[in-house]
Amino acid sequence: MKTIVLGPPGTGKTTTLLNEVDKYLKQTDPDKIGYFSFTKKASDTARDRAMSKFNLSEDDLPYFRTLHSLAFKRLGIKKEDVMQRRHYEDLGKKTGYNLDYHEYDNEHTGLFTTKSDLLRITQMAKLRGITPERQYNLKQHTQDITVKQLKQFVYDLKQYKKDFGMIDFADMIYDFVKSDKSPKFDVVFIDEAQDLSLSQWDMARSIWDKTQDTYIAGDDDQAIFRWAGADIDSFITQTGRLMRLTQSHRVPQVVHDIAMNIVSKIQHRLPKEWKPKTQKGLLSYYDDFEQVNMKKGNWLVLARTRFMLDDLEDYIYSQGLYYQNKYKTNKEQDLYDAISDWENVRKGVSINYDQIERIASYMSQNHFEKKALKHMSKDANYDMAGLRERTWLKTDKVWFEAFDDAPSKKIRYIKRMRENGEKLNSGPRIVLSTIHGVKGGEQDNVVLLTDLSRNTQKNYEQNPDDENRLFYVGATRTKNHLHIIRPKDNYKGYKI
Numbered sequence: 001m002k003t004i005v006l007g008p009p010g011t012g013k014t015t016t017l018l019n020e021v022d023k024y025l026k027q028t029d030p031d032k033i034g035y036f037s038f039t040k041k042a043s044d045t046a047r048d049r050a051m052s053k054f055n056l057s058e059d060d061l062p063y064f065r066t067l068h069s070l071a072f073k074r075l076g077i078k079k080e081d082v083m084q085r086r087h088y089e090d091l092g093k094k095t096g097y098n099l100d101y102h103e104y105d106n107e108h109t110g111l112f113t114t115k116s117d118l119l120r121i122t123q124m125a126k127l128r129g130i131t132p133e134r135q136y137n138l139k140q141h142t143q144d145i146t147v148k149q150l151k152q153f154v155y156d157l158k159q160y161k162k163d164f165g166m167i168d169f170a171d172m173i174y175d176f177v178k179s180d181k182s183p184k185f186d187v188v189f190i191d192e193a194q195d196l197s198l199s200q201w202d203m204a205r206s207i208w209d210k211t212q213d214t215y216i217a218g219d220d221d222q223a224i225f226r227w228a229g230a231d232i233d234s235f236i237t238q239t240g241r242l243m244r245l246t247q248s249h250r251v252p253q254v255v256h257d258i259a260m261n262i263v264s265k266i267q268h269r270l271p272k273e274w275k276p277k278t279q280k281g282l283l284s285y286y287d288d289f290e291q292v293n294m295k296k297g298n299w300l301v302l303a304r305t306r307f308m309l310d311d312l313e314d315y316i317y318s319q320g321l322y323y324q325n326k327y328k329t330n331k332e333q334d335l336y337d338a339i340s341d342w343e344n345v346r347k348g349v350s351i352n353y354d355q356i357e358r359i360a361s362y363m364s365q366n367h368f369e370k371k372a373l374k375h376m377s378k379d380a381n382y383d384m385a386g387l388r389e390r391t392w393l394k395t396d397k398v399w400f401e402a403f404d405d406a407p408s409k410k411i412r413y414i415k416r417m418r419e420n421g422e423k424l425n426s427g428p429r430i431v432l433s434t435i436h437g438v439k440g441g442e443q444d445n446v447v448l449l450t451d452l453s454r455n456t457q458k459n460y461e462q463n464p465d466d467e468n469r470l471f472y473v474g475a476t477r478t479k480n481h482l483h484i485i486r487p488k489d490n491y492k493g494y495k496i
Contacts, residue, residue: 127198193217267464450471
């Protein structure tokens with residue numbers, strides 16, 4: 001039997017699946033349960049819950065993974081066999097193509113970004129199960145390329161993979177289905193199904209065709225990866241026993257009203273009943289991001305594209321607030337750790353060699369004789385007295401006086417953070433992300449920027465359902481207070 005679990009944001013689709021997993025684990029061998037999700041995070045959450053509740057190990061649950069990960073496992077592929085950024089760069093050098101390739105995330109979704117229309121057309125055709133020529137004729141590319149150039153690129157890419165024994169993410173799915181590599185399960189769960197491409201739907205079908213019971217969970221209104229090949233029609237047209245979830249446990253009343261206004265604009269969708277939680281919640285509008293007071297609480301700051309986050313990051317940094325940009329490495333983290341280590345030493349705590357070395361990197365010779373590090377045991381711990389004896393440490397001052405070799409800009413930022421009461425050991429309060437990057441997440445406070453880039457404005461005009469779904473997802477990450485930043489240009493931007 002196939003069951004479709006359909007639910008708007010916060011209604012507990014994943015929890016519903018996990019409760020069903022619990023039932024089967026009481027009567028079925030763990031390795032006879034397949035739990036597959038679009039993202040690694042979702043499948044890991046399901047696996048970890050099952051491990052904890054039923055005292056199982058990770059090895060006991062080998063089939064809680066993404067579809068790409070399943071294909072990887074069953075086909076016996078090695079990591080070094082998969083096309084990576086360096087391989088596309090190498091192909092570009094050999095053939096004269098400008099092939100930039102960036103894995104979209106580390107979630108084993110197979111998503112990638114590229115400025116090369118040749119690569120995008122080729123990969124999108126695979127995901128949709130059509131020829132590159134047909135994908136080309138859809139005229140979704142922006143670069144001036146010919147069919148002849150496309151055919152040559154397809155040949156060159158195929159030949160490169162053959163010569164070096166390589167495979168890409170789209171190939172994995174195709175080879176899995178073609179070789180009939182699916183294990184036989186007692187039950188299969190497929191979460192986040194609205195994000196699957198046509199080729200992934202083929203793979204999912206090849207799995208559940210061998211299975212008695214199948215559960216498919218998703219929400220077509222949250223299908224925001226059409227640009228990456230997600231096939232919404234395959235989800236909308238699924239047949240089986242329908243399980244409707246209607247009560248949101250996340251979204252308050254005022255945010256629900258906004259979300260319903262957005263979702264009413266989506267033309268191609270399944271009708272749904274959806275009730276907010278009892279709390280009213282808060283809604284605020286601003287003309288500028290700097291008007292938002294973010295000195296307390298936990299926040300998600302969401303923008304349509306990554307580059308829109310740069311100015312916001314500069315402002316948050318200037319205010320001395322503890323934040324994380326999902327798309328950048330936190331350059332201050334090493335300094336945070338060194339400060340924590342140093343403060344522990346000043347309190348009488350002993351630290352190891354690696355911690356000492358980290359502290360030393362921020363001190364000048366006036367405070368720390370660095371050549372002494374060569375003579376220290378890497379297996380021993382040292383307190384303040386030990387450091388003074390072995391390294392000729394000459395200071396016990398607070399970190400911003402002792403770390404006289406640290407960049408002054410970073411010092412000023414962290415001093416301001418401390419003055420603001422930010423706790424460096426508790427993780428960032430503020431997370432900056434695109435709406436795509438935070439799907440499945442939630443937070444008390446959500447700041448939603450409504451600016452659109454030139455390309456996204458064009459897509460809004462041509463494919464309004466795509467943008468409506470995206471901002472619906474953005475707004476519904478909110479657990480309490482939604483902060484909406486009006487577009488800088490009234491004629492360009494998303495209207496909420």
